[in-house]
Amino acid sequence: MRRTLSEGLLAxxxxxxxxxxxxxxxxxxxxxxxxxxxxxxxxxPEGKPLTSGHWDFKPSWSKTGDRLVFFRRVVDHxxxxxxxxxxxxxxxxxxxxxxLSDGSHTDFNQTWxxxxxxxPIWNRKKPAGGGYxxxxxxxxxxxxxxxxxxxxxxxxxxxxxxxxxxxxxxxRPPGHGPxxxxxxxxxxxxxxxxxxxxxLAKTGTFDRVSLSPSEKRICFEFTKGFERRxxxxxxxxAEFDARTRTVTNAKPFANEEGKPVWFAYPRWTPDEKxxxxxxxxxxxxxxxxxxxTKQVSxxxxxxxxxPHGEATPK
Numbered sequence: 001m002r003r004t005l006s007e008g009l010l011a012x013x014x015x016x017x018x019x020x021x022x023x024x025x026x027x028x029x030x031x032x033x034x035x036x037x038x039x040x041x042x043x044x045p046e047g048k049p050l051t052s053g054h055w056d057f058k059p060s061w062s063k064t065g066d067r068l069v070f071f072r073r074v075v076d077h078x079x080x081x082x083x084x085x086x087x088x089x090x091x092x093x094x095x096x097x098x099x100l101s102d103g104s105h106t107d108f109n110q111t112w113x114x115x116x117x118x119x120p121i122w123n124r125k126k127p128a129g130g131g132y133x134x135x136x137x138x139x140x141x142x143x144x145x146x147x148x149x150x151x152x153x154x155x156x157x158x159x160x161x162x163x164x165x166x167x168x169x170x171x172r173p174p175g176h177g178p179x180x181x182x183x184x185x186x187x188x189x190x191x192x193x194x195x196x197x198x199x200l201a202k203t204g205t206f207d208r209v210s211l212s213p214s215e216k217r218i219c220f221e222f223t224k225g226f227e228r229r230x231x232x233x234x235x236x237x238a239e240f241d242a243r244t245r246t247v248t249n250a251k252p253f254a255n256e257e258g259k260p261v262w263f264a265y266p267r268w269t270p271d272e273k274x275x276x277x278x279x280x281x282x283x284x285x286x287x288x289x290x291x292x293t294k295q296v297s298x299x300x301x302x303x304x305x306x307p308h309g310e311a312t313p314k
Contacts, residue, residue, distance in 0.1 A: 026041050026042075027041065027042045027269045027270075027274065027276070027285070027309065027310070028040065028041050028042070028309075028310040029041075029042050029267075029276055029283075029307045029308060029309055029310065030059040030060075030061050030068050030092075030307070030308045030310075031059065031278075031283065031304060031305065031306055031307040031308065032056065032057055032058065032059070032303075032304065032305040032306045033046060033049070033299070033302050033303070033304050033305075034302050034303050035054070035055040035056060036049035036050075036051055036052050036056060037049060037050045037051045037056045037059045037068065037070055037090070038050065039068075039092055042276065042283065042285060042296035042307075043285075043294075043296040043298065044298065045298050045299070046298075046299070048094075050068070050090055050092075050094045051070075051072075051090065051094075051097075054072050054073070055072065055073040055076075056070050056071070056072050056073075056088070057070060057071050057072075057073065057085075057305075057306060058070055058071060058108075058109060058110065058265075058306045058308075059306065059308055060110055060111040060112060060308055060313055060314055061092075061112075061308050061309065061310055061311055061312060061313065062112045062118055062311065062313065063112060063114050063118065063311055063312075063313050064118055064311070065092070065310065065311035066091060066092055067089055067090065067091055067092065067096075067118075067139065068089070068090050068091075068092060068308075069087065069088070069089050069100075069110045069111070069112060069120045069122075070087075070088055070090070070110065071085040071086065071087050071088065071107055071108060071109075071110060071122070072085060072086045072088050072099075072103070073085055074086055074103035075103075081106060081125060082106070083106055084103055084104060084105065084106060085101075085103065085105070085106060085107045085108065086099045086100075086101050086102065086103035086107070086143075087099065087100040087101040087107045087110050087120065087122050087137070087146075088100065089120065089139055098140070099143055100120060100137045100141055100143065100146060101122075101124075101135075101137075101143050101146060102143035102144065103143075105124050105125065105127075106124065106125035107122050107123070107124050107125075107135070108122065108123050108124075108125075108132075109122060109123050109157075109158070109159075110122035111158070111160065111161065111313050111314045112161070112313040113161045113165070113167075113313070114161045114162060114163045114313055115161070115162075115163060115164065115165040118139065119136050119137070119138060120136065120137050120138070120139065121134060121135065121136045121149065121158055121161070121167070122134075122135050122136075122158070123135070123156075123157050123158055124148075126152070126155075130155065131154070131155030131156075131172075132155060132156065132157050133148050133149075133150050133151075133152065133156065134148070134149040134150045134156050134157070134158045134167065134169065134183075135147065135148055135149065136148075136149050136185075147187070149167075149183075149185045149191060150169075150171070150173075150183070150191060151174075151190060153174070154171065154172050154173050154174055155171060155172045156169050156170075156171040156172075156173065156183070157169055157170045157171065158183075159206075159208070159209035159210070159314070160209055160210050160211045160313070160314050161211075161313060162182065162211065162215055162242055163215065164242070165184065165185070166182040166183060166184050166194075166242075167182070167183045167184075167185065168180065168181075168182060168183075168196070168209055168211065169181050169182075169183045169193075170206070171183070171193065173193045176193055176195065179195055179196070179201070180195070180196040180198070180201060180206060180209075181193040181194055181195055181196060182194045182196060182242070182245055194245055195245065196245045196246070196247060197244075197245060197246050197247070198238075198246065198247035198248070198250070199248075199250075200222065200236070200238070200247065200250045201247070203224060203225075204222055204223050204224040204225055204226065205222070205223045205226055206220045206221070206222060207220065207221040207222075207223070207233070208220060208221045208264060208265050208266065208314075210266060210267050210268060210314040211240060211268075211314075212240075212268045212272045213268060213270060213272050213312055214272060215240065215242055216239065216240060216241075217237060217238065217239060217240055217268075217272065218237070218238050218239075218240040218247060219235065219236065219237045219238075219266040219267075219268065219275050220235070220236055220238075220266065221233040221234070221235060221236075221263070221264055221265075221266065222234050222235070222236050222250075222252075224258070230262060230264070231260045231261055231262045232255070232258045232259065232260045232261070232263075233255065233258075233262075233263055233264065234252045234254070234255050234256055234258060234263070235252065235253055235254035235255060235263055235264075235266045235275075235277055235286075236250045236251060236252050236253065237250070237251055237253055237266075237275065237288070238250035238251065253275070253286050253291070253293075254266075254277060254279065254284070254286060254293070255279070261279055261280050262278075262279065262280065263277065263278075263279040264277065264278055264279070264305075265277055265278050265305065265306050265307065266286075267307055267308050267309055267312070267314055268309050268312050269285075269309045269312070270309055270310055270311055270312050272288075273287065273288055273289065274286060274287050274288060275288070276296065276307040276308075276309060277307065278304055278305045278306065278307060281302070281303045281304060281305075282295055282297045282300070282304055283295070283296045283297035283304045283307050284296060284297075
C-alpha cells in the first residue's frame with residue numbers, strides 16, 4: 001500500500017528520533033581494564049589501550065575533551081596508602097604522555113578544574129603523620145613544579161571541582177572541625193572553606209564524590225556509620241546547590257541493601273542522563289529517567305574499574 005506524504009514524513013521523523021536516542025546512548029568513557037587505560041564507547045568491545053605495560057589507575061577526562069590525567073603505580077604494597085605513584089597526563093588519542101610527579105610520593109585521585117584553566121589537581125599523602133594535601137600542576141609541567149593548595153598542618157582531600165573555581169573537599173581545616181567544604185584556593189595564602197550541609201552526612205561518610213555537568217546534582221559512594229569500609233558501600237544521587245552549599249533529596253541507586261561487593265566510582269555522562277560505575281569487576285550504566293541499570297562492560301573475564309565520562313571531569 002502506498003503511504004501518503006504525511007505518513008512518510010511521520011515515519012522519517014520516527015527514524016530520526018530513534019537514531020537520536022541510540023546516539024545519545026553511545027557514551028564514550030575512559031576506564032581501567034586489567035591495569036590499562038582505555039577510551040571506548042560503553043557496551044562495545046575494546047580496541048587498543050592508551051597505556052600498557054604498567055598499572056595505571058583512575059583516568060579523569062578534561063573538560064576540554066582532549067586529555068586524561070591518571071596515576072601510575074610505581075611501587076606496590078599490600079597497604080594501598082603505602083603505594084608510590086606518579087601523576088600522568090596523556091592525550092585521548094594516546095599521544096603526548098608525560099608525568100607531572102616523580103613517583104616518590106603517594107599521589108591519588110586526580111582530576112581537572114572546570115574554571116577554564118584546565119588545571120590537574122590531586123591528593124598527596126603527607127610524608128609524616130596522617131592525612132593528605134591537595135596538589136596542583138599544569139599540562140606540560142615537569143615533576144617538582146607541582147604546588148600545594150592546602151596547608152601542611154591539616155588534612156584535605158579534593159573530590160571534584162566547580163566552574164567558579166571552588167573545590168569540593170573533605171577536610172579538617174583549622175577552626176572548622178571535620179566535614180565537607182567548598183574550598184576556594186589561594187596561591188598567595190590560606191584557602192577559604194565553606195561548609196557543605198547534608199543530613200545524610202550526619203549518618204555516615206561520603207567518598208568518590210562527583211558533581212554533574214550542570215552542578216545541580218551530585219553522586220557519591222556512601223558508608224553508613226563512620227567506619228572505614230570499601231566493599232558494601234551504597235551509591236547515591238542527590239540534588240546540589242552551590243549557592244547554599246547543600247546536598248538534599250539523596251536517593252540510593254545501587255547496592256541499597258549493602259551487599260559486600262565493591263560498588264564504586266559513580267561518574268556522570270556528559271548529558272547528565274546517566275551515571276556509570278563499577279561493581280564486581282564490571283561496568284554498569286544507571287539511567288536517571290527510568291531507574292534502569294544495564295551492564296556496559298563486555299569482557300566478563302576482565303577487571304573493569306574507574307569509568308569516567310567523556311569531557312566530564314569528576
